[in-house]
Amino acid sequence: MTAIHCFFSGGRDSALACxxxxxxxxxxxxxxxxxxxxxxIGLQETEEYVRRYARWLGAELVVLRPDLTFEEYAAKYPxxxxxxxxxxxxxxxxxxxxxxxxxxxxxxxxGDLLVLGVRRSESLFREREYSGTFTxxxxxxxxxxxxxxxxxxxxxxxxxxxxxKQFGIPESPVWRIGxxxxxxxxxxxxxxxxxxxxxxxxELAERLIKIDDVIHxxxxxxxxxxxxxxxxxMRLKTWLQDVMxxxxxxxxxxxxxxxxxxxxxxxx
Numbered sequence: 001m002t003a004i005h006c007f008f009s010g011g012r013d014s015a016l017a018c019x020x021x022x023x024x025x026x027x028x029x030x031x032x033x034x035x036x037x038x039x040x041i042g043l044q045e046t047e048e049y050v051r052r053y054a055r056w057l058g059a060e061l062v063v064l065r066p067d068l069t070f071e072e073y074a075a076k077y078p079x080x081x082x083x084x085x086x087x088x089x090x091x092x093x094x095x096x097x098x099x100x101x102x103x104x105x106x107x108x109x110x111g112d113l114l115v116l117g118v119r120r121s122e123s124l125f126r127e128r129e130y131s132g133t134f135t136x137x138x139x140x141x142x143x144x145x146x147x148x149x150x151x152x153x154x155x156x157x158x159x160x161x162x163x164x165k166q167f168g169i170p171e172s173p174v175w176r177i178g179x180x181x182x183x184x185x186x187x188x189x190x191x192x193x194x195x196x197x198x199x200x201x202x203e204l205a206e207r208l209i210k211i212d213d214v215i216h217x218x219x220x221x222x223x224x225x226x227x228x229x230x231x232x233x234m235r236l237k238t239w240l241q242d243v244m245x246x247x248x249x250x251x252x253x254x255x256x257x258x259x260x261x262x263x264x265x266x267x268x
Contacts, residue, residue: 001029001030001031002028002030002031002111002112002113003030003031003032003033003107003109003112003113004021004022004024004025004030004031004032004033004112004113004115004149005033005035005103005104005107005108005112005113005114005115006018006021006022006032006033006034006035006115007035007036007037007100007114007115007116007117007268008034008035008036008050008053008054008117009036009037009117009180009182010036010042010046010047010049010050010053010172010174010180010181010182011117011172011175011179011180011181011182012160012161012164012171012172012175012180013117013118013119013122013152013160014116014117014180015053015117015164015169015172016117016152016155016160016163016164016167016169017115017116017117017150017151017152018034018053018057018059018115018117019057019167019169020151020152021113021115021149021151022057022059032059032060033059033060033061033062033107034053034054034057034059034060034061034062035061035062035064035103036050036061036062036063036064037063037064037065037095037096037099037100037182037268038063038064038065039066039070039091039095039096039182039183039185040065040066040069040070040071040095041069041070041091041095041183041184041185042180042181042182042183042184043174043181043182043184043201043204045172045173045174045181045201046172046174046180046181046182049170049172049173049174050063052170053170053172056170062103064099064100064102064103065099066094066095066096066098066099067094067098068094070091070095070185070211071210071211071214073090073091073094073095074211074214074215074218075214075215075217075218076218077090078214078215078216078217078218078219078220078224079215079219079224080186080187080212080215080224080225080226080227080236081185081186081187082187082227082230083187083188083227088187089187091183091185091187092185092187095183095185096183096268097141097268098141100139100268101139101140101141101142101144102142104139104142104144104146105142105143105144108142108144108146111147112146112147113147113148113149114137114146114147114148114149115148115149115150115151116148116149116150116268117150117152118130118150118152118153119152119153119154119155119160120153120154121156121157130150130153132150132153133149133150133151133153133154134147134148134149134150135147135148135150136148176200177196177197177200178193178196179193179197181197184197184204184208186208186226186227186228186236187227188227189226189227189228190228191228194226194228194243195243198240198243198244199243199244202244205240205243205244208236208240209236209237209240209241212235212236212237212240213237216235223235
């Protein structure tokens with residue numbers, strides 16, 4: 001029997017994509033599984049929403065985790081991840097790709113479908129990389145050529161919001177900051193994204209400051225800056241402490257893709 005493995009980040013896109021996929025699975029008598037990757041560097045509210053959404057949908061939920069926490073990997077690879085070059089993106093490989101391929105090796109069978117909430121308008125990479133609603137992707141370490149279904153590939157922002165309301169899909173409180181809250185590795189972050197997140201969740205700022213200390217404690221030479229502070233050569237800790245002291249309102253979105261998904265290929 002065909003099974004749908006719907007990967008759910010906790011964001012708006014995957015919430016709608018998994019709802020649609022679940023309806024199709026019910027109509028066709030297929031098995032359905034909601035799969036969430038807990039990156040260990042996300043918001044607690046997102047993890048709570050994932051469980052609440054699964055109960056609302058009435059679907060089996062599988063939560064995957066990396067072998068180590070983000071803090072433990074930060075000590076092992078003591079630099080803030082960047083999108084380019086690829087070797088600088090230990091976050092994607094260790095936090096997402098390894099748990100994903102382990103899951104596929106155990107559970108994916110020929111004829112199954114992987115559902116992702118990919119929308120081309122969400123990032124430059126997705127505009128270039130994805131053209132068809134159905135495609136095939138090879139996961140090398142698992143030795144699996146999987147069939148992908150991207151039900152939202154050509155859905156625009158306004159249609160997405162309308163459909164979420166139309167279907168009565170429960171909303172996550174994290175969506176108000178323009179992201180899923182699933183991963184704050186900062187590899188593709190912008191200043192406006194981070195400011196919005198830490199002003200809403202001060203505990204996130206505290207955690208990122210501690211991680212910055214871990215990175216610099218284990219760094220053998222030089223400094224490590226998140227991508228959005230590389231030009232200023234400013235440590236994240238210094239910048240965040242200044243941001244959290246400001247009594248000013250949240251800074252406006254200043255770039256085309258602020259509030260959108262990571263501009264690299266963080267799609268599994």
